[in-house]
Amino acid sequence: MFLEVNELTVDFHTEDGVVHAVDRLSFQVERGTTLGIVGESGSGKSVTNLAVLGLHNPETAKISGSIAFDGQELIGASRSSMEKLRGDRIAMIFQDPLTSLSPFHTIGAQIAEVYRKHKGVSRSSARDRAIEMLDRVGIPQPKLRVDDYPHQFSGGMRQRAMIAMALVCDPGLLIADEPTTALDVTVQAQILDLLSELQEQSGTAIVLITHDLGVVANTAHNVLVMYAGRAVERGTTHEVLREPRHPYTWGLLGSMPSLRRPVDLPLAPVRGTPPSLIHLPSGCPFHPRCDYLKLLGKEVCAGDRPELSPEHGHGDACYLTLKQKAELRERPVEETK
Amino acid sequence: MLRFLTRRVIGAAVILVIISGVTFFLFFVIPADPARLACGKVCPPETLAQARHNLGLDHPVAVQFVSWLGGIFVGRDYPGLGNCPAPCLGYSFVNRAPVFETIIDRLPVTIALTIGASVIFLTFGVATGIIAALRQGKALDKIASISSLVGASMQIYFVGTLAMYFFVYQAHIFPQPKYIPITEDPVGWFNGLLLPWIVLAIIFTANYTRMTRSTMVENLSEDYVRTARAKGMSGRSVVMRFALRGTLTPIITIFGVDLGQLIGGAIITETTFGLQGIGRLSVRAVDYSDLPTLMATVLVAAGAIVGMNIVVDALYAVIDPRVRLS
Ligand SMILES: Nc1ncnc2c1ncn2[C@@H]1O[C@H](COP(=O)(O)OP(=O)(O)OP(=O)(O)O)[C@@H](O)[C@H]1O
Ligand code: SF4
Ligand SMILES: [Mg+2]
Numbered sequence: 001m002f003l004e005v006n007e008l009t010v011d012f013h014t015e016d017g018v019v020h021a022v023d024r025l026s027f028q029v030e031r032g033t034t035l036g037i038v039g040e041s042g043s044g045k046s047v048t049n050l051a052v053l054g055l056h057n058p059e060t061a062k063i064s065g066s067i068a069f070d071g072q073e074l075i076g077a078s079r080s081s082m083e084k085l086r087g088d089r090i091a092m093i094f095q096d097p098l099t100s101l102s103p104f105h106t107i108g109a110q111i112a113e114v115y116r117k118h119k120g121v122s123r124s125s126a127r128d129r130a131i132e133m134l135d136r137v138g139i140p141q142p143k144l145r146v147d148d149y150p151h152q153f154s155g156g157m158r159q160r161a162m163i164a165m166a167l168v169c170d171p172g173l174l175i176a177d178e179p180t181t182a183l184d185v186t187v188q189a190q191i192l193d194l195l196s197e198l199q200e201q202s203g204t205a206i207v208l209i210t211h212d213l214g215v216v217a218n219t220a221h222n223v224l225v226m227y228a229g230r231a232v233e234r235g236t237t238h239e240v241l242r243e244p245r246h247p248y249t250w251g252l253l254g255s256m257p258s259l260r261r262p263v264d265l266p267l268a269p270v271r272g273t274p275p276s277l278i279h280l281p282s283g284c285p286f287h288p289r290c291d292y293l294k295l296l297g298k299e300v301c302a303g304d305r306p307e308l309s310p311e312h313g314h315g316d317a318c319y320l321t322l323k324q325k326a327e328l329r330e331r332p333v334e335e336t337k
Numbered sequence: 338m339l340r341f342l343t344r345r346v347i348g349a350a351v352i353l354v355i356i357s358g359v360t361f362f363l364f365f366v367i368p369a370d371p372a373r374l375a376c377g378k379v380c381p382p383e384t385l386a387q388a389r390h391n392l393g394l395d396h397p398v399a400v401q402f403v404s405w406l407g408g409i410f411v412g413r414d415y416p417g418l419g420n421c422p423a424p425c426l427g428y429s430f431v432n433r434a435p436v437f438e439t440i441i442d443r444l445p446v447t448i449a450l451t452i453g454a455s456v457i458f459l460t461f462g463v464a465t466g467i468i469a470a471l472r473q474g475k476a477l478d479k480i481a482s483i484s485s486l487v488g489a490s491m492q493i494y495f496v497g498t499l500a501m502y503f504f505v506y507q508a509h510i511f512p513q514p515k516y517i518p519i520t521e522d523p524v525g526w527f528n529g530l531l532l533p534w535i536v537l538a539i540i541f542t543a544n545y546t547r548m549t550r551s552t553m554v555e556n557l558s559e560d561y562v563r564t565a566r567a568k569g570m571s572g573r574s575v576v577m578r579f580a581l582r583g584t585l586t587p588i589i590t591i592f593g594v595d596l597g598q599l600i601g602g603a604i605i606t607e608t609t610f611g612l613q614g615i616g617r618l619s620v621r622a623v624d625y626s627d628l629p630t631l632m633a634t635v636l637v638a639a640g641a642i643v644g645m646n647i648v649v650d651a652l653y654a655v656i657d658p659r660v661r662l663s
Binding site for chain 2: 053100
């Protein structure tokens with residue numbers, strides 16, 4: 001397996017208490033495939049991926065478990081070996097391309113810098129490479145635009161430049177943290193197409209973080225649904241979107257236009273609010289918001305923590321039986337309330 | 338850029354003319370008669386009238402101002418006193434010399450004082466600010482913030498007088514501050530100014546420590562700094578090339594203000610250390626009702642502040658490409 005995360009736990013020690021941002025999370029990504037990670041705000045998507053890159057402050061973040069990248073263990077790896085890996089073999093792009101690019105350096109300089117750092121080439125060949133990358137991500141007139149500053153680019157072009165910068169060293173793994181959230185819809189689609197296209201060319205594995213199951217439907221091979229720092233459902237995109245098993249996934253799908261709901265039903269975000277990560281609910285972390293708690297009783301849902309099952313393939317963490325899940329998901333949400 | 342600078346320089350010139358005008362008219366209504374001073378102790382009415390005429394004081398104030406202004410560009414002739422070549426800022430009958438000569442004589446003292454101190458407080462302030470930011474909450478950070486609080490609450494005359502008393506008069510560690518032109522004796526120049534530099538630095542460093550620390554802390558959590566780390570940049574280059582870059586703008590802003598203040602407000606520093614710069618010159622000019630000299634020192638102070646503003650604005654554009662292009 002190319003990226004194998006096992007029982008990853010990230011705790012932040014803050015003044016208010018220990019924030020359990022990621023709790024025994026496991027997932028895998030195969031070469032050349034895309035894993036979509038979805039979940040509400042605060043579900044630990046970014047924290048998980050920053051842990052993969054080793055970007056957490058070691059003084060506040062306590063990280064345990066295992067992150068194996070191409071056979072190499074990343075948790076506890078030395079700073080210099082992480083610096084070698086970042087930007088070269090694992091790259092990341094962020095949500096807001098304007099604030100994520102340095103306003104003080106030209107686009108070209110920012111791309112060339114990564115290439116020079118990792119490949120040790122001359123300034124001029126790094127610059128040529130930057131131009132080539134800008135061309136590859138579809139920036140018109142790359143020879144001219146290479147000397148522009150980020151604020152001279154449009155939002156979509158900035159994200160293209162970010163992608164060029166992330167892919168300049170041909171990384172094996174690209175982590176894209178909500179790469180399209182800050183962009184308007186048509187540009188979103190272009191950026192996602194670009195990512196898929198580049199993936200086909202170079203076989204890069206992609207972790208695509210998003211709020212939006214629609215984005216996942218179009219681009220991801222596999223899906224991981226996160227809730228309160230835990231995996232609540234995982235499977236292939238087809239499995240999770242066609243036969244979702246976890247009530248939280250139903251909620252997420254219900255909050256999306258067109259996929260499952262009749263168009264005339266109003267969109268509703270998942271009812272209730274995300275739990276405190278300092279005082280997590282016992283048992284199933286979703287139970288305070290779950291409509292199906294009454295079918296099983298609070299003793300069950302708030303008792304022991306449900307684990308992802310089955311261990312491989314399409315799995316979810318909920319005590320309902322597969323039969324119950326199959327029946328319930330066919331009913332519109334309104335009926336069960 | 339060039340257009341921007343030209344526009345700013347013209348604007349500055351207009352401001353300076355307005356300041357001169359206002360000062361000129363203010364001094365004109367002060368009940369001090371330069372002619373009487375020029376004329377001497379025993380002053381018969383005819384001589385007084387003659388002096389008045391020679392100084393051009395028998396003209397209406399507006400005409401006087403225009404001739405004063407004109408003198409800056411083409412020079413002036415004072416009958417019976419001598420020629421005052423351009424740039425003529427007036428003729429001081431106290432010093433019996435064109436004002437400009439005295440200014441040129443005194444300005445190096447003020448400038449040396451200012452620049453020497455700036456080098457020290459900029460270096461120390463920024464360095465301690467960076468260190469404090471990188472060690473948030475640690476002992477060094479706390480020492481830096483406490484000492485910067487102490488420093489910021491100090492006054493030049495207080496620290497300066499104490500330093501003079503202990504280090505010069507009691508312990509004889511430093512020589513009595515004095516100005517020796519650098520061209521004559523570089524070592525003497527350095528030694529003579531070292532104590533004032535250090536005292537100024539103690540007071541000003543605090544500002545820079547605080548400013549650098551706080552903007553640095555802010556910048557270290559900027560998205561683009563995270564990006565730099567995500568691309569594998571080493572910790573040092575992330576700090577120096579990315580985080581520090583963003584602190585330059587606020588540092589230059591306060592530095593511009595401080596420089597203008599150091600030159601424009603040199604009175605206290607120079608009086609404390611007994612140095613004969615522009616500040617002391619203005620005090621003496623007040624004592625002797627030497628209006629032309631006083632005028633010139635006001636102009637130098639205003640010029641320093643206005644000039645620093647232009648330099649700061651130009652530097653903004655150099656530092657931040659977003660400013661450059663808009
Ligand atoms: N450095 C930190 N110190 C303390 N708590 C943190 C820290 N970083 C993240 N958290 C907390 O961890 C939780 C998960 O955050 P994370 O950024 O991973 O959410 P996310 O799923 O990416 O959400 P979003 O969709 O809004 O980006 C949040 O509650 C956040 O407040
Ligand atoms: S375990 Fe219980 S509370 Fe949790 S999702 Fe399943 S039914 Fe809902
Ligand atoms: Mg996030």
